[in-house]
Structures are given as C-alpha cells and as structure tokens.
Amino acid sequence: MGARRTEKMEEVKTAIEKDGGQAVHRKTDVTVREEVIDLVKFAETTFGPVDIFVHNVGVFYYSLMKNLHLDEWDKLVDVNCKGFLNGIAAILDSMVKRKRGHILIISSDSGKKSDPGCSVYTGSKFFVEGVVRGLRREVSTHNVRVTSIQPGEVDTEIFTYSKTDPEAEELYGSFPPNFKILEPIDVAKAVVYAVSQPDHVAVNELLIQPKDAPIIY
Numbered sequence: 001m002g003a004r005r006t007e008k009m010e011e012v013k014t015a016i017e018k019d020g021g022q023a024v025h026r027k028t029d030v031t032v033r034e035e036v037i038d039l040v041k042f043a044e045t046t047f048g049p050v051d052i053f054v055h056n057v058g059v060f061y062y063s064l065m066k067n068l069h070l071d072e073w074d075k076l077v078d079v080n081c082k083g084f085l086n087g088i089a090a091i092l093d094s095m096v097k098r099k100r101g102h103i104l105i106i107s108s109d110s111g112k113k114s115d116p117g118c119s120v121y122t123g124s125k126f127f128v129e130g131v132v133r134g135l136r137r138e139v140s141t142h143n144v145r146v147t148s149i150q151p152g153e154v155d156t157e158i159f160t161y162s163k164t165d166p167e168a169e170e171l172y173g174s175f176p177p178n179f180k181i182l183e184p185i186d187v188a189k190a191v192v193y194a195v196s197q198p199d200h201v202a203v204n205e206l207l208i209q210p211k212d213a214p215i216i217y
C-alpha cells in the first residue's frame with residue numbers, strides 16, 4: 001500500500017494480518033514520481049515482482065467552474081491525471097518485460113458522463129479513460145491486462161472535503177445524494193472479480209453504480 005497517512009495504512013495492515021494475510025506500506029505521494037517508483041521497488045524487494053497493481057488514489061471537488069477554484073483544478077490534474085501516469089510509469093516496464101501483469105484503475109462513472117459541478121473532475125476521469133483505452137491495446141500483446149473500474153458514488157472520506165462551493169449544491173443538489181450509495185466493499189469485490197478470471201478473459205471495464213442512480217450518458 002502506498003498513501004500519505006502512515007497511521008491509516010497501519011490500520012489496514014493490521015486488519016489484513018488479522019485475516020491471515022500479509023501487508024506492507026510505504027508513505028507515498030503520487031504526485032512525486034520518485035516516491036511511486038520507490039513504492040514499487042519496495043514491494044518488489046519485499047514480495048517479488050508485482051503482478052497486480054491497483055491505482056486507487058483520486059481527489060474530487062464539487063464546485064462551479066465560474067467560481068474559479070483554481071487550486072482545486074491544479075490538484076485534480078496533479079493527482080488524478082499526473083499521479084495516475086506516475087503509477088503507470090512505475091509499474092509498466094516490469095510487467096511488459098515479464099509478459100505478466102494486471103493494472104486496475106479506480107476511475108469513475110464520471111469517466112463516462114458529465115455532471116455540472118464536477119466538470120474538472122470529469123475531465124480528469126475522461127483523461128484516465130482515454131489513456132487506459134490506448135494503453136490496453138498497446139500492452140494486451142504483452143499479456144498485460146488493464147481494467148477500468150467505474151464506480152458511482154461510494155461512501156468514503158472523499159465527501160468530507162469535496163463540497164467547497166455552496167452554489168454548486170444550491171443549483172445541482174447535494175453530494176452525496178440522498179439515496180443509498182455504494183460501500184467501499186462493493187468496489188473491492190469488483191477488483192477481486194477482475195483479477196480472478198482465467199487467462200483468456202479480460203475484464204476491461206466495470207461500471208458499478210448505486211441502484212437508484214440514473215445512468216446518464
């Protein structure tokens with residue numbers, strides 16, 4: 001695991017070990033390319049070559065473009081676009097050379113549709129989806145699979161900081177919505193499904209939304 005808060009990763013490690021698994025973590029900021037490369041090296045020296053790489057990190061802000069929350073735009077590009085590329089840069093060479101690997105990106109249903117108040121976030125996820133489509137075609141011949149998982153709203157910490165513009169909420173409603181949204185385990189199960197398929201199967205995309213969310217393209 002890599003993230004910035006060591007204490008949170010320690011909690012996850014403890015839970016995994018309680019279930020009989022093994023886990024290690026390293027403080028990593030995805031916007032710093034060297035730190036992502038170090039994370040992969042650390043995993044390799046601890047457990048051996050990395051066969052499954054899940055790129056989960058992403059930030060979200062709910063604000064109107066006309067209100068010019070420029071620092072949020074920067075973060076969305078730095079973390080969701082450049083951070084994602086840093087992950088690919090850290091893992092791809094080893095997988096291609098070994099002709100073995102599976103990259104999973106936690107993208108979003110915002111990579112398929114656009115909602116007001118989420119425009120720059122949507123742009124960052126369209127970026128991810130665009131890169132993934134080309135990447136998948138390039139590396140499938142090297143026996144590397146690329147899965148994009150596209151959740152709708154999930155009940156996570158993302159909503160503790162993302163509502164930065166009351167005008168967006170007034171105009172377009174609250175985020176998260178009032179109906180029952182996904183739990184993190186629903187997304188985790190999708191990862192397990194994608195990585196547990198036989199060799200001839202590629203789960204390329206998985207769109208998972210709350211049942212009561214309208215599917216709008």
Ligand SMILES: NC(=O)c1ccc[n+]([C@@H]2O[C@H](COP(=O)([O-])OP(=O)(O)OC[C@H]3O[C@@H](n4cnc5c(N)ncnc54)[C@H](OP(=O)(O)O)[C@@H]3O)[C@@H](O)[C@H]2O)c1
Nearest residue numbers: 003004005029030056057058108151152153154156157158
């Ligand atoms: N929640 C939703 O409704 C929803 C819907 C669709 C898609 N998604 C996507 O799901 C993914 C996960 O989102 P989430 O809802 O779980 O968000 P979250 O609760 O805010 O968690 C984000 C995770 O990323 C880590 N992180 C944030 N910035 C980082 C950085 N610069 N470097 C390294 N790690 C960083 C955080 O740990 P630290 O803070 O310790 O670094 C945390 O573990 C994102 O790609 C998001 O776009 C979420």
